[in-house]
Amino acid sequence: MVSFEMNDQKKIGLGLTGFGVLFSFLGIIFFFDKGLLAMGNILFLSGLMLTIGLKSTMQFFSKPKNYKGTISFGAGFFLVLIGWPVIGMILESYGFFVLFSGFWPTLAVFVQKIPVLGWIFQQPFVTSFFDRRRGKRVPV
Secondary structure, eight states, X not given: OOOOOOOXXXXXHHHHHHHHHHHHHHHHXXXXXXXXXXXXXXXXXXXXXXXXXXXXXXXXXXXXXXXXXXXXXXXXXXXXXXXXXXXXXXXXXXXXXXHHGGGHHHXXXXXXXXXXXXXXXXXXXXXXXXHHHTTSOOOO
């Protein structure tokens, strides 16, 4: 079994990723504010690079099966930066879903262990949905 050591770099990376998600959420709440969305994107990507490493991040985004998601996410990132936040966020959302769809089963197992929220994810119809997809390998 592989142990996941939580060193200071990974802690900072998780913090930056969390702030990136927070800023992106605030940017959407404040009617697609391009400054908050751009800051959220930058923080999310830098946090991802610190959490899993630069080499793993580059390998993840440059896999042939991830090209569609990478191009969509990158084009959306560029559109947010030049001032078209609505179209950019639509493209980024699609790219994010395509890129990180392999992580949903792992996230489901984590959420099932949360005390109150886990009860919902432990219901038979929800667990059967995630069990069908659990056989897939995590993409990183």
